[in-house]
Amino acid sequence: MYQEERLLSIVEYLQEHKKITVDQICSFYGVSRDTARRDLVKLEEQQSIIRTRGGGILPSHPKEVLDYQNRLEVVSDEKKLIGKKAASLISSGDRLILDASTTVQACAEFIDSPNCTIITNSINQADILSQKEDIRIHLLGGELQKEHRYLYGESVVDKLGNYHVDKAFIGVVGLSENGLTIAHEEDGIVKRKMIKQAKQVIILADHSKIGVTDFYRVADLNEIDLLITDKIPEKPFRDLLKQHSVELLVSSEGNEEEEDEND
Incomplete structure (x- = not known):
């Protein structure tokens, strides 16, 4: 599975379960912990998640719409x-x-x-x-x-x-x-x-x-x-x-x- 596909899948999982851990990413997608962490970094850069110790969560507030x-x-x-x-x-x-x-x-x-x-x-x-x-x-x-x-x-x-x-x-x-x-x-x-x-x-x-x-x-x-x-x-x-x-x-x-x- 390409990284882009994993990222979409991770976000879909978060939309249902609200949080995900590095260990879960490794288990779900058969990747190393380093790869799982890189995925979380990428999602944070896209403002799709908030990284936590050992995983990530969905942002609790919607993106502000400026005037x-x-x-x-x-x-x-x-x-x-x-x-x-x-x-x-x-x-x-x-x-x-x-x-x-x-x-x-x-x-x-x-x-x-x-x-x-x-x-x-x-x-x-x-x-x-x-x-x-x-x-x-x-x-x-x-x-x-x-x-x-x-x-x-x-x-x-x-x-x-x-x-x-x-x-x-x-x-x-x-x-x-x-x-x-x-x-x-x-x-x-x-x-x-x-x-x-x-x-x-x-x-x-x-x-x-x-x-x-x-x-x-x-x-x-x-x-x-x-x-x-x-x-x-x-x-x-x-x-x-x-x-x-x-x-x-x-x-x-x-x-x-x-x-x-x-x-």
């Missing part, structure tokens, strides 16, 4: 690469949905296709797009979530049901075997409706979101068509995407070449 302005400053270079790649998929005349995530905002900044119609619940996205010519903007009205700068509620979901679009660009907090997950239910309900209204669902997520499961499940992997990320995921996750017929697009040309070599 919108602070999220704009996190891995901004990666988000720009992903946003630029996503914008390159947009054609003149497309009808689009853009959600309120900061990675999708990076896509909005790079859109230069004329005659597009864009539906969004993000006041930031609407402001950016209003400065571009030949783009029609539908801003969905509802209650304003001030910290994360999006509109939500029953009126937003109802209005979305009237639109049918070519592509939806969606950001997430986590992307794993448990599907697409985010931190806040009210945001997730809106994203779920956005996904249902699009012919093609495109997920924008930097490498730190891969393998993460957060609080609220938005959709299953088989409900998305394309994932755009900045680094090639490890093979077990690529296999998971293939299993659910999800295409993978990496925003760096160097990474794309490496993906070809590894597949």
Whole structure:
């Protein structure tokens, strides 16, 4: 068994049993204590576990989701690469949905296709797009979530049901075997409706979101068509995407070449 497969298996065990010891890893996978310790170090580096004396446990608190302005400053270079790649998929005349995530905002900044119609619940996205010519903007009205700068509620979901679009660009907090997950239910309900209204669902997520499961499940992997990320995921996750017929697009040309070599 490759290390990547062991790591996934260890996390699955932890999700059920909450803790694991070095001796258990040695017994379960037939590896040495040194190999077991290296696995725990790797999982800690990925922020998947907390190492303890003789083993590891799951973190007791979910990963903090920063407010919108602070999220704009996190891995901004990666988000720009992903946003630029996503914008390159947009054609003149497309009808689009853009959600309120900061990675999708990076896509909005790079859109230069004329005659597009864009539906969004993000006041930031609407402001950016209003400065571009030949783009029609539908801003969905509802209650304003001030910290994360999006509109939500029953009126937003109802209005979305009237639109049918070519592509939806969606950001997430986590992307794993448990599907697409985010931190806040009210945001997730809106994203779920956005996904249902699009012919093609495109997920924008930097490498730190891969393998993460957060609080609220938005959709299953088989409900998305394309994932755009900045680094090639490890093979077990690529296999998971293939299993659910999800295409993978990496925003760096160097990474794309490496993906070809590894597949």
